[in-house]
Amino acid sequence: MKAILTDIEGTTSAIAFVKDMLFPFAEAALDGFLDAHGSDPQVAAILADIPGPDPRAQLRRWMKDDAKVTPLKSLQGLIWRAGFEDGRLKGHLWPDVPAALRAWHAAGLALAVYSSGSVEAQKLLFRHSLAGDLEPLFAGFFDTRIGAKRETVSYAAIARELGLPPAEVLFLSDVAEELDAAAAAGLATCQLVRAGDGTKPSGRHPEAADFPAVTRHFALPVPG
Known part of the structure; x- marks a missing residue:
């Protein structure tokens, strides 16, 4: 090898770490994160890739279904970054x-x-x-x-x-x-x-x- x-x-x-810690953390922080950062270029580009008239509703549907789609995973990564960097997540x-x-x-x-x-x-x-x-x-x-x-x-x-x-x-x-x-x-x-x-x-x-x-x-x- x-x-x-x-x-x-x-x-x-x-x-369990992903299912019981990371996913709930991202779901709970979603609205606050988008309110604060929705106009940031990186976040705006992710939102632009989400189909339908209501990106937040689509994101929550994807979260419920544990969908393996790039826009959701990219946004979760940004939300988790805030948690890792301020010590709430390890x-x-x-x-x-x-x-x-x-x-x-x-x-x-x-x-x-x-x-x-x-x-x-x-x-x-x-x-x-x-x-x-x-x-x-x-x-x-x-x-x-x-x-x-x-x-x-x-x-x-x-x-x-x-x-x-x-x-x-x-x-x-x-x-x-x-x-x-x-x-x-x-x-x-x-x-x-x-x-x-x-x-x-x-x-x-x-x-x-x-x-x-x-x-x-x-x-x-x-x-x-």
């Missing part, structure tokens, strides 16, 4: 994750993130994580702008962006359908089956209960 591409929710971080990571990421990075592996959450939100989580600032460990961040997570073309595009043959990229995720798409693009895959998240193994991919198990299975560098 030359690179490790990782999902966040259910892989590096608890599903990025959750499973305890085994930081040491493994540092060891892989120190050994020369390229690390990248692919999540349905915006690149902005990804960087904030790792920059303001419970283990400190881990953002500098990563060579790339990818969200739905490169494609949907269950589409094979998305993983082929990420491998091209990383400048590597797909077979030299290992994708870590808890979602079997994402792993299916990555494998179809030629990437190596591993399903994270974390007891704390109640993930069900698919039987279609190598499995690991945590990042040390990934390290052992793929003979990756171990934390010193």
Whole structure:
């Protein structure tokens, strides 16, 4: 392996953190944030991409449905930035994750993130994580702008962006359908089956209960 591409929710971080902390935070702050920042160029550009006559109503419908759409994810990222920067939010990571990421990075592996959450939100989580600032460990961040997570073309595009043959990229995720798409693009895959998240193994991919198990299975560098 030359690179490790990782999902966040259910892989590096608890599903509950995203579902029970980040999503409610963004929903509660939505109106106040738009009242204060709706005319900012970045926010206005996001709102312009939302169909229909009432952007706020559409955003709330998307939130209710947990829609993986770029305008919603981009706006959530901006709202979360305010919470991370003023200390109301800290990025959750499973305890085994930081040491493994540092060891892989120190050994020369390229690390990248692919999540349905915006690149902005990804960087904030790792920059303001419970283990400190881990953002500098990563060579790339990818969200739905490169494609949907269950589409094979998305993983082929990420491998091209990383400048590597797909077979030299290992994708870590808890979602079997994402792993299916990555494998179809030629990437190596591993399903994270974390007891704390109640993930069900698919039987279609190598499995690991945590990042040390990934390290052992793929003979990756171990934390010193």
